[in-house]
Amino acid sequence: MTETMTEPGQGRSFPISRIMHSGLLLQCAPDSTIADAAARMSEHLVSSILISDNDQVIGIWTEHDALAVDFANPVHFNRPVSSVMSAPVLSLPSSTDVGEAAIRLKDSGKRHFLVTNEAGLPVGILSQTDIALNQGLEPYLRLREVRSAVLRPPILVPGTQPLAEVAVDMHRHHTDAVVVSCAEQGLGILTERDMVRFIARHTSNTPVSKLATRPLLTVSEDDPLIRARDLLIDHRIRHLAVVNQHNEVTGLIGYHDMLAGAEQMYLDDLRKTLEQRDQALAKSRQTLQLAERVIESSFEGIMVTDKDVRIEFVNPAFSQLTGYTAEEVIGRTPELLSSGRHDTEFYKRMWHSLATHGYWRGEIWNRRKTGELYLELLTITAITDDVGNTTHYAGLFTDITQNRMNEEQIRQLAYYDALTGVPNRRLLEDRLEHAIRHAHRKEMLLAVMFMDLDRFKEVNDTLGHAVGDELLLQFTRRVHDCLREDDTLARLGGDEFIVLLPEMEALNDVLAVAERLLDINRTPYRINEHHVQIGSSIGVSLYPEDGTTVQELINGADIAMYRSKRDGRNCYHLFNPEIPRTA
Incomplete structure (x- = not known):
């Protein structure tokens, strides 16, 4: 069963449907084992899984819940997940404003909300990480130093301590990560996500020095929070160690810490930003020319199409990333960039998200004019008129091929x-x-x-x-x-x-x-x-x-x-x- 929060006020311009995890929601039956649920979460790199019975969501099991599992007795891994799930599941309508959702997360003490459509059916999951990654937080993150978000020193555990004891300590202290002292090998880190992976692999009660992730990535306590957030994104991790001027670890920081105290400021900033955007659209040609110069100087590739998906505008970064000039692509469809790597189902899901939510974000392989394949992080937004009809599509993309190659190289060196x-x-x-x-x-x-x-x-x-x-x-x-x-x-x-x-x-x-x-x-x-x-x-x-x-x-x-x-x-x-x- 789910518990629905009060319907938000009208007039919101940035609904949570634009940043939530959508598409196929990860679900399992109540009699699924904890190990099976953990394996599916680990495979899909998600922080929660819904427990459904006869197509009805009756509970949720999260990475934080994994800390309550008895690692000293692996037999417990085979218990049904319904015996350890959290219920009821808090939910929000997909039209809820992002800032309001941030406040609801804080007030409820939860990290996840089930997002429902007008018919009350599940359409996505919203987490604290989704809000921290939203660009509306950037002004706030630039003004605040890392030290201001570190509320307590990290929990430091010896590498000889068994996994079960560390899980109990993390659960008792309500922390999602600990620093592990691995003797000559230096410091490492153990997180809630690691615990889910250990359950999936039926890991025994091993000393945590053999399980900790190393090296421990760090950020200076003098840095702005925006740098910490960018490091988390670039390395695809969820925690950084905070060090002082003597390179001593003084704390850990993750997306949850960045959101602490930011909800109301974020809501005010977001509303102000949206009002400024609306005013800018109504300004004179001079303001429009300024906006055009900003677009032209952007390092992200930008492409705008009409409702029939024929290209009307591209910026210089588009040409630099793809090799095509504006003259070569205007009037054509983005199909000329197709790599051939994605099947029909991939594009069906993309267009379904655009039609349903007006928004799609994901990774996609495309092909440059030279024939070279590259991986891009693409965001597509449907632009509508006053009555809600789609008039254009705007796509923003960044080449992340090198990032992926770096990840593969790190994995190669590790294994x-x-x-x-x-x-x-x-x-x-x-x-x-x-x-x-x-x-x-x-x-x-x-x-x-x-x-x-x-x-x-x-x-x-x-x-x-x-x-x-x-x-x-x-x-x-x-x-x-x-x-x-x-x-x-x-x-x-x-x-x-x-x-x-x-x-x-x-x-x-x-x-x-x-x-x-x-x-x-x-x-x-x-x-x-x-x-x-x-x-x-x-x-x-x-x-x-x-x-x-x-x-x-x-x-x-x-x-x-x-x-x-x-x-x-x-x-x-x-x-x-x-x-x-x-x-």
């Missing part, structure tokens, strides 16, 4: 080996943990192979590190040729590798892979003018016979590998000596 491009230990452990759970459910065999290249150090010492690096690259390519698509090859460092073999039918299948991995080294490696001959010492551990955890299986394979080293190298051993093996 993949820089030299070979194969997964590193962090990604391996994540995949192995998932494979163990899958093998447990399916009652199937799983194998971990620890491989160490024999006499690799001699190659480095005699032929140089460049030859050694090329040898590792050629070795990984040969190993990949021996594996299935779902198998994983990871590099732990140096000449140490791990092979993960999930869903094996029988021990003989595992042994056959080990034989193939030994055979790949029979042919010398050709590197420049050198012919390099190496071997591999392999240790094999099996799930569940040799271990049921990530560390047990890796350690078991490591021990078995050293037996292979001891017995003459270039052979393999099983961890359990009672299982028949060949070498």
Whole structure:
């Protein structure tokens, strides 16, 4: 059931329908498990999920609610989400003014509102983050320093503290993030969104130093709030550490902190801005010329079309970003920019949002005149006349291709080996943990192979590190040729590798892979003018016979590998000596 707030006054010019999360609302059934609900939230990167029964919203479960889950007992992850949801769900009509919604959020103590249409049906979700990202707050954020929004020092927890205790501390102190002291590795951060992800992955009660996000991004307490907001947007994060002139962490800041105390000022500023906009539209040619100069000097690409979507105006930034001059595009449709990457459904959803709300915002791939693809953040607004008929569409866009490439590069560095491009230990452990759970459910065999290249150090010492690096690259390519698509090859460092073999039918299948991995080294490696001959010492551990955890299986394979080293190298051993093996 939902509890509807009082209908706002008439005459509002900036409804929440323009900034809310619209489209397909994330929902689940009351009997869905907490883990399943968390997995869907984590997959879609949202902060809440609606619980619906027979097409009626009966509750909501949020990231903050995740803190109440008992991480010390993962069995609780399988409880129905209806047992921990919040009810009733507060709702607002889609016509509610943004400033008024900000005040309602503060007064209710909630972070989310369900947005409904005239028929009372759900059409979107409004959060504090949506309001903080709205451009109407910018004058306020420019005038206020970061220190003024930091009300208390951060909660600092030791990296040795178990996850369950940290969740209890966060829930008790009503905080959405804590700073984690990770010893030599420095400071990290743990947030409510991380907790949802841990539930989705069935993370055990692990010391938080292994789970914290690092490095801890910071902003100076002397900076204006607008800089903090821009850093949050640019890095796609929700918290920054605040540091003083001595680079000491004095607090944490997020979107919630930026909104504290700003609601009434924001409402007044927004109304004043809208009044000034209306006056500007009625002013003389001189004022219109000034507006044109502002548009022409904007760094955002601007395109205006008629109601039939034929281009009538573009600014210089449009030409700079797309490569098309105004003369080349006026009279044509934006289809000339189409990349071909989006299907018909994508555009149907876009036009449905424009027809329903008069507004659409999202990321879209387009193509420059040169044929180069680029990713843009696009906002489209339907412009209507006095009687509500659409007369034009205005599009504003920014090229965010480099931002996305930077994100991908950061992810590559975090999860993949820089030299070979194969997964590193962090990604391996994540995949192995998932494979163990899958093998447990399916009652199937799983194998971990620890491989160490024999006499690799001699190659480095005699032929140089460049030859050694090329040898590792050629070795990984040969190993990949021996594996299935779902198998994983990871590099732990140096000449140490791990092979993960999930869903094996029988021990003989595992042994056959080990034989193939030994055979790949029979042919010398050709590197420049050198012919390099190496071997591999392999240790094999099996799930569940040799271990049921990530560390047990890796350690078991490591021990078995050293037996292979001891017995003459270039052979393999099983961890359990009672299982028949060949070498």
